[in-house]
Amino acid sequence: MGSYKHTQQDFDDEMNDLELGLQKELTCRDFYQQAAEQVVDSHVKALYSWLANAVSLRISGLQAIRQTAQGSQEWMKGLDAQIKEADAAAGEAPQFDPSTGGKPGRAEVTTLRQAIELEKESASIYFTAARRSREPNIREFYRYLGPAEERHKQLLESYFDGLIKLAVKR
Numbered sequence: 001m002g003s004y005k006h007t008q009q010d011f012d013d014e015m016n017d018l019e020l021g022l023q024k025e026l027t028c029r030d031f032y033q034q035a036a037e038q039v040v041d042s043h044v045k046a047l048y049s050w051l052a053n054a055v056s057l058r059i060s061g062l063q064a065i066r067q068t069a070q071g072s073q074e075w076m077k078g079l080d081a082q083i084k085e086a087d088a089a090a091g092e093a094p095q096f097d098p099s100t101g102g103k104p105g106r107a108e109v110t111t112l113r114q115a116i117e118l119e120k121e122s123a124s125i126y127f128t129a130a131r132r133s134r135e136p137n138i139r140e141f142y143r144y145l146g147p148a149e150e151r152h153k154q155l156l157e158s159y160f161d162g163l164i165k166l167a168v169k170r
Contacts, residue, residue: 006074006135010133011069011073011074013132013133014069014075014133014135015066017125017132017142018065018066021122022059022062022063022066024118024121024122024125025058025122026059027118028055028119028122029052029055031114032049032051032055033048035107036049039107039108039111040105040107040108041108041163043096043097043100044111044112044163047094047155047156050090057086057087058083058086058087060086061083065082065083079137079138079140079141080140080141080144083141095155098162098165098166104163104164104166109163112160113160119150119152123147123149123150126142126146126149127142130143130146
């Protein structure tokens with residue numbers, strides 16, 4: 001395993017990646033809060049409320065990491081553990097249950113499509129950051145966040161697919 005010197009430029013690049021991720025998380029939170037108000041379907045509304053809360057918890061964790069890193073000019077160990085704790089605090093995501101019905105209106109379909117794209121973008125930011133980082137601790141951090149965003153995307157897709165199937169049955 002090769003040795004390298006973690007430079008100021010490396011740190012600055014990693015801070016920029018963290019800032020990109022944080023800005024995308026803020027965009028997602030705002031979107032989920034607004035979407036929860038727009039939709040009529042109680043299942044989709046509950047999903048957006050859960051996602052808004054989960055993203056808010058993650059934002060708090062990311063902001064704390066950013067503040068600590070800026071102050072010390074280095075990354076502490078266990079970054080992914082801090083974010084995993086924030087994600088766990090959100091609890092289990094509500095799953096789509098087609099047996100309880102659903103109301104696939106225009107707002108539900110449109111916002112679900114938009115949300116899926118937002119989660120794809122978030123995952124892409126984190127996967128790219130993981131590939132770029134030379135610091136193993138930071139790579140692990142982003143290797144946790146990328147798949148976590150993909151799980152959000154899959155959850156949204158399950159709601160989208162479930163609502164479309166209900167609409168076709170009607």
